[in-house]
Amino acid sequence: MAEIEREAMEYDVVIVGAGPAGLSAAIRLKQLDADLNVVVLEKGSEVGAHILSGAVLDPVGLDKLIPDWKDKGAPLNVPVSQDNFYMLGEAGKLRVPNFAMPPLMNNHGNYIVSMGNVCRWMAEQAEELGVEIFPGMACSELVYGDNGEVKGVIAGEFGKNPDGTPGPSYEPGMELHGKYVFLGEGVRGSLSKQVIEKFALSAGHDVQKFGLGMKEIWEIDPAKHREGTVTHTMGWPLDGNAGGGSFIYHLENNQVYVGFVVHLNYKNPHLFPYMEFQRFKHHPMVADLLKGGKRVAYGARAISEGGYQSMPQLEFPGGALLGCAAGMVNVPRIKGNHNAMLSGIAAADAALAAIKAGRGGDLLGGYDTAVREGEIGKDLKKVRNVKPLWSKYGLLAGMGLGGMDMWANTLGFSLFGTLKHGKSDAEATEEASQHQQIDYPKPDGVLSFDRLTNVSFSFTNHEESQPAHLQLKDPSVPVDINLPKYAGPSARYCPAGVYEFVSEEGKDTRFVINFQNCVHCKTCDIKDPAQNINWTVPQGGDGPNYPNM
Template identity: 60%
Template sequence: MAVDGEGIADDRESMDFDVVVVGAGPAGLAAAIRLKQLAPDLSVVVLEKGAAVGAHILSGAVIDPSSLDELLPGWRDGDLPLMTEVTSDRFDILTRNGRLPVPNILMPPLMSNHGNLIVSLGDLCRWLGEKAEALGVEIYPGFAATEVVYNESGAVRGVATGDMGISRDGTPGPGFARGMKLLGKYVLMAEGVRGSLSERIIERFELRKGREPPKYGLGIKELWEVRPEQHRQGQVHHSFGWPLGAGTGGGSFLYHLPDNLVAVGLVVHLNYSNPYLSPFEEFQRFKTHKAIAPIFAGGKRVGYGARAISEGGWQSVPRLSFPGGLLLGCAAGLVNVPRIKGFHNASRSGMLAAEHVAAAIAAGRAGDEISAFEDSWRDSTIGQDLWRVRNVKPLWSRFGTYLGIALGGLDMWCNTLFKWSPFGTIGHSGPDHAALDPAAEHQPIQYDKPDGVLTFDRLSSVFLSNTNHEEDQPVHLHVLDPALQRQSELEVFQGPSTRYCPAAVYEWQTEADGSPRFVINAQNCVHCKTCDIKDPNQNIRWVPPQGGEGPVYPRM
């Protein structure tokens, strides 16, 4: 008999498959496609919490398409999603009043975007979903996996979807529908960064034991329609420096898609120390730089979104195998941070997992732990990719933006030319939530009011993300200890949740008697997971709301 995450017998209806995949992102869809390519008779289901495949997908994105060439040879000859080949590559150091171009010749070869593609990753995932369904994969969008189901020996047996129609007080409402168990011989967790069930599995099976702590960034993105004279189709432009100080890691991107579209964004490393810093406001400020603002003059903002990014790399990747399944893609932390690319490693991890799972099922070893996957991914092109850049993030964190990036560049050159690093392998400094200083050690940052033309507020931005949550349901952002939130998050750190959240979810309000009250506007949540990562006491836990809710990102 299958049991739920608390070990209690569960009588919910269930469906059996050979393989259950959680998450219809690049890793999950690549795994499903390769499984059907290798063993067409296997039954494969993909669960997706978004209302449609691609609805919750957000990325820059410039992708390395080599993994697509391996997964779907000849894919370029068909109908393609929104994308364009990179035609030029710029890298700048920004100061408040100017910019210093970095010659491409100084950049390590792995940083070149020659042959890469600027894409809407959401559109690409929708396209991959169609390819998967054509092979016989069942995809269930709008179903959020909220529980892990274990068998009697403690191995992962499947997942359960959340109940629908639960009222805010926790009782069944008029539209109540019980969730369902989806059981498989293997379960592949491809939920993306800080996946709620992936984190529970990591904790239960101690998959981070002996590894460095995970590290994260917050990526905030807008999509603009710009004037034709400001459009440079295929241009990729990265920068670091202003508006972030030398002690705050991060950088910007501008990607010129077809149809006069420009994706612009800022990534802020979440190990920043100043509790008054607002990544959203820093992004708005970035657009006012004299080298950036003219691009958007006369243009129109048409999209907005935010998402956490895995930045720990080689040192932080947990053990990826557990009894009954594997961790894949961004749930595993396979992003190449200096390249700002994760698609190639995510999709390759899905393909590699499919090969191991198909072989295990064929050999009659269903449900056993595929421990060989650990050495397999590290010896593959995924491991080679992450190994070469393993020190960039810790060098940046230790030495600040300018010296840290210079040393990181040296390290990448040494790893590329000599397959050797002068630094060995450097550890990370600690978890991101522990990096925040008490507010008394800093001065508040004064940000300009938005003008509604180039710079905007968070609520109007959330509107562009098409975010929607049924208000009469339990809040999906859980504060574990309300007293601690007041005593520490407010009184010690002066409420950083009101600033690190890019969607105006959190507020500290003053009651009539003068006492503070923590307000959670859960309907604004764009599922970026920043609160789950950056709360200084790890006192906020993000869990999925009802399936199908959250943002619906078009062309993002």
């Protein structure tokens, strides 16, 4: 096929992803120099459409970026008023007293927010400063310069046929070039994955670890609503099958965020994370809260959990990784948005210094060090052993040891040094023959729901005639290897029902990819035992349309 000719636009900095990291970088750049040309490209139909987070926001990043955010109307309206932590059994609960929790776990001064709405507000602040923001522009390829550096991205390619050839309404998109390109795509971004591999950015760093976070928004009985209350749980229903836990956050307007996280290093391929979430809502404590209410939204997203020791090198020739693209989540706090903002600020500071010095296309210099030795590094270093301890010793012992280490870190030392994570989440999956199947109750349609019904509450849409953005490296692997060896785990680990094995009498079993259901969580790219699924971007604007996740 002949090489496609595209128009090119030149910028000082090109930013991929209008999340908290990318928008913070854009705002900071224009604060530092109003004459810089800065563009933000967002694959969602609007800013915030693909943002899903808990979220209890530590405002430290916002304080640094826009100190007068309250006066400017930032949507941080619900300060945390109460912190609860419970260990759950099937029918009961045990509250962990707040005084036993390390100080860093205290949510005093934090806010329950919709990060989608926070990002929408941040986009308004960025545009007032002169940042160009283009939603509905998926960045499908990187553009490299003469010396192999990242020079830009290709964005806005539309109208391909299912086989990848240009269709009758094909639009080739544009090349957007920058002196530096910032990748703020979030967890397991498709371009970030490419640069990490191409430039060996993970060399010398620990393997990255992940969790799957699922979330519903409920409108509940006003008599049960406690605005500002934050509740976290561990234990049932996961018990020994997997690590993870829940969050229940009471925001305004009688709404509650109900979320569930499953660590993706689970061994049993029969585990069904989505159904664990649905089962959780039948615990008496949760069922009583939700009774008489209604679910109004659903979504899912992978979470980076490797932390301090898993962050790759953050600079590459021509650009940098921001926020969750590099894995900056503080796992025990279930918080990464503050670090995403701080990383955007640090990258902008480094880029301005480089551009003022007449540079471009090289390593930024100073950004990686600023992250590791600054506020982000200090935040992540304190909790670096919590995840490895959970994984090695299980819930109770791991939580106890992790808590002790966090307490020790408040005094400036660690009991364990820096522990390693071991296997990747894909490698952690064991053969089905080594494990029992798990019997999950059928959803009742009141508290618990089947996947496809819930996906309709993510308002997901993909134009059906485009190529599937979920690509198999070897089409034979799902049926020939994953089905007999691992009982076809993709039919369960996907929280949107994208993958299914179809058996019809007299015909061979088929592996079907319903890419239209995809909520862009990236779990398949992470957990597939053979690492055979490659998540790429669909055309811009497609995917979930989260209203206020």
